[in-house]
Amino acid sequence: MSLDTLFDHFEEKELPPDLSAFIIKTCLHMRKGEDFRSSMNNVAKDLREFTDSYASCIMTISRDLYRFDVIGESVRNNEIVLQNVFDKIPYEIVESWEEMILENDSIIIKNSDDMEYYAKRSPKWVETLKENGVESLCLIPFIHQNTIIGYMYLTNFDTSNIDNIKEAITLMSIFVSSEAAHHLLIERLRSLSLIDSRTGVYNRTAMNNMVDELSAQLKLAPAPFSVAFCYLNTLKTVNEKKGHDVGNTLLKEAGKVLKEVFQNDYIYRSSGDEFAIISTTCTEDEFEEKIENLKDLASDPEWLYFTVGYYTDNTDGALHSAMKYANKYEQEFNEEFYYNYPDMIK
Template sequence: MDFEKIVSDHKCRSCIISVERYQDGGFGNIRVVAANKAHREDSERVFNHPFVPDSPYTDSLPQDKNFEDFMYRCACLGQPLHTYVHVEHMGLWVNMFLLPLESDKENIGYCLYSCDISPYADSEQQASLSAETATHVLEISIKLQGAKKDDIRQVFRDIIEDIRKICGAEHCCILYHDITNRKYINFCEAMNPQSPLQPDAIYNNEKFYDIANSFDSAIRGSSCLIIKDEHDLAWLESVDPDLYSLLLENGVKSGILFPLKHNDQILGYLWALNYNVEETVKIKETLELSTFLIASEIANYQLMKQLEILSSIDILTGCKNRNCMNNYVDDVISGKAELPEPYAVVFADLNGLKRVNDEKGHSVGDSILRTAAAILSQVFYDCDVYRAGGDEFMLIIKDGDVDETSIKSKIGQLKEKSAIDTDVNFAAGYYIANKGEDIRTAMRLADEKMYIDKKEYYAKHPELKYR
């Protein structure tokens, strides 16, 4: 067959690729036996040496394990293939076509490879999916876009179950990377009830965090990591023995691992274990775009959680703020939050803070507020501490011993600890609700008792300015 003639008629980058086929279903040497002018020129520009016919494919094309699988499927199994992928380490988008060619050699397969390369993503090419794939991706997109703030985790659980079924996998999971706490969180998962797999044994492995941190190096610049048979497992053992051992010890025979990236930052990974390897190409095509959508939504979810934290935390003291307090009270009143009796409301106010601000400056006053918040959190360690406003704090005791003796003891500890710092002095009041009182009534009565305590303090120290 005149391979030079075949490729010379193509205007876009094109070459003829040969794949050595083994009897056990594996493959060996992959070579570029002929190339057209566009491919030769591109090879010389990128790889800095002239193209040589029948040379290893890595001399003129980027090395990629998933690309090798595509070439094998086309050249040896006779499958015509098309895909649109991002070559991560080169920063390029490649629209590639592979067509099988006849071979006169028993152990060698041939295919025609043509591609178009761009530094930018083409939305039309991303949308040029098979009808089945497009349907799956559209369904995932609709679920993500229709998700409400309070049911987003359930939506992700539904989606991961959909993906598990698409993959025909025993287990499917999104692992969220919690960088601050150095761990991977099982964000959502789906499991075939008949599967003998025990994924918790994988995630709870003491080395899992370090192993997961090596995922990106195992992917090696590809869009994903695909392990479909014993040949791929042998390859994985050579590049990442720890991951190989972890999977093998827990009965994993095949898997697909996709990074979830947003603005070049890895948010986590999606993986499917013991999947239907016969559908590898379709699964890869579906997950290629689905993971892009999922990563974007996780980034939005992450942002919303950060905004939620910022909207509920007092930046100065680290306590929950008045907005958070009001929301909780509203939830109790509406029945959204349960507050079983007995419970207690405690109000604590700083005596003399205005005098400190006037005489020593607001920076000293801010330091006193931070110290006061720390003392409150230490004494009432099992309660949420709210900064109700200014120098006033509120706590709700709803767990443990809610009785006069216990609360008086803690208020005594509060005043003992604050006595160590001459500028920190608490007035405090409390009310125990056990007769069906409205929480707002309990708050009002606790606040009134706190002001009685404050008046008693100034009665003993008339030389100090009020407030």
């Protein structure tokens, strides 16, 4: 539903006094926040309390960067942190909402029949809903310049009140959309200097900044970390034989796979066909498991193939040394790849 349609819809009807008071109060709260995220948390809290829902969430989505962000959240009694929940959810699940929303401008789940209907449309998403105890849901997009730039949703509410709940969240989406659009513009300007546009991961400048900062921290307080270098062996051959447009598609897929495997880690495009990973949250075994997962997903010598060298430092905190070791191991595996596939272009 476009903004013009929304305005026409609400212009033709008289809003209930309690809903009008809620909108005014929440818009004031949105201006009261000390920063953007605290303002959005205020909106989420007001919306959750007005609708007597268990959880309320506000998210933005950036398709060209293959990312979404939780910008506001509120959960009854602060029982869970929604950001932690969404850290485990891949971008593709959130991306799938748009197609389902096109049917009737929202996604509403009131009962098990609705849940099973959406399970057929997006089984992985519904699986996450069930895992997190969601029994009812109202999800509304917010729109800027006829483009979906984010979503607001409520969970576990009195479904007999769904019409009023949908009206409240839809109205709030109008006011949130302009704030979110401004936030996305600022974030985009910031990201342009740090994000590699072809892959959606951090660029070399961001890596250099991170290495300098983390290296200084580790010297003061050594802590376990892991690093890896991942070489995209097939890129030069694809560029030469199929053209750079196809090569750019390969880079895009490479970035997507890396972000799926190394969630919550730092991913950088360190050079044209090489990526670096820095992890400060995984154990050695967990990092090795991710490496093996990457090798399984990127083992096609005709398309996506990574050779990987990695190193874990559990005691010394010597980041530069660890990166040298990882890079050395990657180069050794790299030579082995070209020995096994002599027709590939180095």
